[in-house]
Amino acid sequence: xxxxxxxxxxxxxxxxxxxxxxxxxxxxxxxxxxxxxxxxxxxxxxxxxxxxxxxxxxxxxxxxxxxxxxxxxxxxxxxxxxxxxxxxxxxxxxxxxxxxxxxxxxxxxxxxxxxxxxxxxxxxxxxxxxxxxxxxxxxxxxxxxxxxxxxxxxxxxxxxxxxxxxxxxxxxxxxxxxxxxxxxxxxxxxxxxxxxxxxxxxxxxxxxxxxxxxxxxxxxxxxxxxxxxxxxxxxxxxxxxxxxxxxxxxxxxxxxxxxxxxxxxxxxxxxxxxxxxxxxxxxxxxxxxxxxxxx
Amino acid sequence: xxxxxxxxxxxxxxxxxxxxxxxxxxxxxxxxxxxxxxxxxxxxxxxxxxxxxxxxxxxxxxxxxxxxxxxxxxxxxxxxxxxxxxxxxxxxxxxxxxxxxxxxxxxxxxxxxxxxxxxxxxxxxxxxxxxxxxxxxxxxxxxxxxxxxxxxxxxxxxxxxxxxxxxxxxxxxxxxxxxxxxxxxxxxxxxxxxxxxxxxxxxxxxxxxxxxxxxxxxxxxxxxxxxxxxxxxxxxxxxxxxxxxxxxxxxxxxxxxxxxxxxxxxxxxxxxxxxxxxxxxxxxxxxxxxxxxxx
Numbered sequence: 001x002x003x004x005x006x007x008x009x010x011x012x013x014x015x016x017x018x019x020x021x022x023x024x025x026x027x028x029x030x031x032x033x034x035x036x037x038x039x040x041x042x043x044x045x046x047x048x049x050x051x052x053x054x055x056x057x058x059x060x061x062x063x064x065x066x067x068x069x070x071x072x073x074x075x076x077x078x079x080x081x082x083x084x085x086x087x088x089x090x091x092x093x094x095x096x097x098x099x100x101x102x103x104x105x106x107x108x109x110x111x112x113x114x115x116x117x118x119x120x121x122x123x124x125x126x127x128x129x130x131x132x133x134x135x136x137x138x139x140x141x142x143x144x145x146x147x148x149x150x151x152x153x154x155x156x157x158x159x160x161x162x163x164x165x166x167x168x169x170x171x172x173x174x175x176x177x178x179x180x181x182x183x184x185x186x187x188x189x190x191x192x193x194x195x196x197x198x199x200x201x202x203x204x205x206x207x208x209x210x211x212x213x214x215x216x217x218x219x220x221x222x223x224x225x226x227x228x229x230x231x232x233x234x235x236x237x238x239x240x241x242x243x244x245x246x247x248x249x250x251x252x253x254x255x256x257x258x259x260x261x262x263x264x265x266x267x268x269x270x271x272x273x274x275x276x277x278x279x280x281x282x283x284x285x286x287x288x289x290x291x292x293x294x295x
Numbered sequence: 296x297x298x299x300x301x302x303x304x305x306x307x308x309x310x311x312x313x314x315x316x317x318x319x320x321x322x323x324x325x326x327x328x329x330x331x332x333x334x335x336x337x338x339x340x341x342x343x344x345x346x347x348x349x350x351x352x353x354x355x356x357x358x359x360x361x362x363x364x365x366x367x368x369x370x371x372x373x374x375x376x377x378x379x380x381x382x383x384x385x386x387x388x389x390x391x392x393x394x395x396x397x398x399x400x401x402x403x404x405x406x407x408x409x410x411x412x413x414x415x416x417x418x419x420x421x422x423x424x425x426x427x428x429x430x431x432x433x434x435x436x437x438x439x440x441x442x443x444x445x446x447x448x449x450x451x452x453x454x455x456x457x458x459x460x461x462x463x464x465x466x467x468x469x470x471x472x473x474x475x476x477x478x479x480x481x482x483x484x485x486x487x488x489x490x491x492x493x494x495x496x497x498x499x500x501x502x503x504x505x506x507x508x509x510x511x512x513x514x515x516x517x518x519x520x521x522x523x524x525x526x527x528x529x530x531x532x533x534x535x536x537x538x539x540x541x542x543x544x545x546x547x548x549x550x551x552x553x554x555x556x557x558x559x560x561x562x563x564x565x566x567x568x569x570x571x572x573x574x575x576x577x578x579x580x581x582x583x584x585x586x587x588x589x590x
């Protein structure tokens with residue numbers, strides 16, 4: 001990864017952090033405890049992969065920065081809410097997230113439930129209020145709702161829950177991840193691109209192929225890290241999938257073949273970007289980042 | 296209440312039921328269990344107060360029926376999701392809702408959590424896909440997100456949680472309810488009206504005054520019913536607020552003064568409708584219904 005990319009990533013992450021703080025309700029406003037817990041869940045942590053994808057895709061199509069920022073914040077709020085709910089005792093029952101106690105541990109379960117619910121609403125509000133024409137925002141709102149709902153992220157989580165202890169086939173495992181994490185990553189790429197202009201069929205297909213590849217790569221690497229890294233490096237409990245008897249790429253393919261698959265998916269992602277030429281350089285480097293990350 | 300009103304109410308409720316079934320993901324689609332639980336949470340139950348308010352307000356401003364229906368379904372999905380989450384063990388821990396086992400009792404807690412999350416996304420999707428121009432839908436989406444979030448419904452629930460066992464003053468109790476149930480009722484009235492045309496300042500003020508009055512009346516009557524009706528009539532556990540040591544209008548004012556307050560609020564609601572003349576007749580009758588209901 002180039003120095004330019006590293007620089008851009010850092011700058012974007014800092015800007016997103018500031019914008020997220022701005023787009024969340026003020027913590028001094030009633031109900032303060034809820035607002036503090038929302039800020040706790042969203043700020044000061046996370047790699048901001050979805051916002052980075054938004055800005056990288058926006059770069060391809062010359063989208064205005066302020067619209068991209070609203071989309072980025074909306075996506076990150078959806079992602080943060082899903083983590084808060086996912087960590088709750090009735091789901092994954094996790095005590096640690098991004099190196100900090102999870103929201104229900106730090107606050108309580110009822111607050112965690114409401115934090116997730118309110119963050120989802122805040123995500124749609126943030127996007128609806130983005131500084132763009134209604135015709136630009138409406139399809140983005142539609143896409144975000146689809147990607148978050150029962151045929152997207154929530155659906156993937158439901159399949160995940162139902163698959164504990166089952167021997168999934170490779171296509172079943174892929175379908176689960178395509179919904180659980182893939183849908184929101186795809187929405188990030190497409191929403192970034194849509195912030196600029198109405199997309200052609202070819203552009204959508206290319207971005208879709210890219211998003212599919214990095215979405216799966218992201219999950220394969222997640223499984224590799226869960227099986228091989230330690231909790232301190234991950235900032236969350238390592239080895240949890242095996243302990244929970246969850247099907248993973250590593251349990252299906254082994255570590256070696258999983259690493260090869262991640263490399264192959266990274267190449268697929270690069271290939272898909274040909275249409276956009278040099279303007280896709282951040283998307284190109286993000287695919288590398290997703291595969292090479294250590295946490 | 297007139298026969299015309301009774302007839303209209305029944306027709307609207309039946310039409311809303313059919314539209315809700317249509318706007319929910321098909322239960323034969325993967326993940327089936329989640330989709331079945333979503334349908335279980337939304338269909339075949341409820342008085343559909345919010346959809347009735349949407350259509351009644353739409354009548355005032357001659358709004359197209361198909362746009363009203365999308366708004367009505369979106370609001371009812373938000374309402375249904377809030378009930379599912381509210382009933383969970385970490386919140387109100389209720390086993391009975393609309394005379395049926397609650398979602399986490401019938402299915403499980405993780406499914407209930409995902410049902411609520413997915414219904415919220417489905418609500419925004421339904422509204423975003425409404426058959427209307429982007430300029431009509433966008434302010435409605437904004438209003439729905441505000442009314443559902445931490446400065447609306449979720450915020451009210453957070454205050455409610457925090458107030459258990461506390462001696463709230465009357466203004467504090469009112470503020471809680473204005474957010475917890477009032478915000479979504481207000482959104483119903485305004486979204487119904489906005490489905491037709493851009494509203495004038497006077498129209499918004501009048502509808503706001505109406506919505507405020509029926510919102511509080513709704514809660515006062517809820518408290519009266521919780522204190523005086525039985526579980527079979529209510530379709531949910533009666534006497535729960537007192538048992539949970541929650542502040543209510545009845546605990547603050549007593550039954551007699553609470554009934555008087557409900558009457559007064561009903562008159563306020565009627566008064567607020569003057570601007571709209573005869574076209575507001577359904578809104579007028581709905582105020583009566585809210586105060587006179589027995590469950």
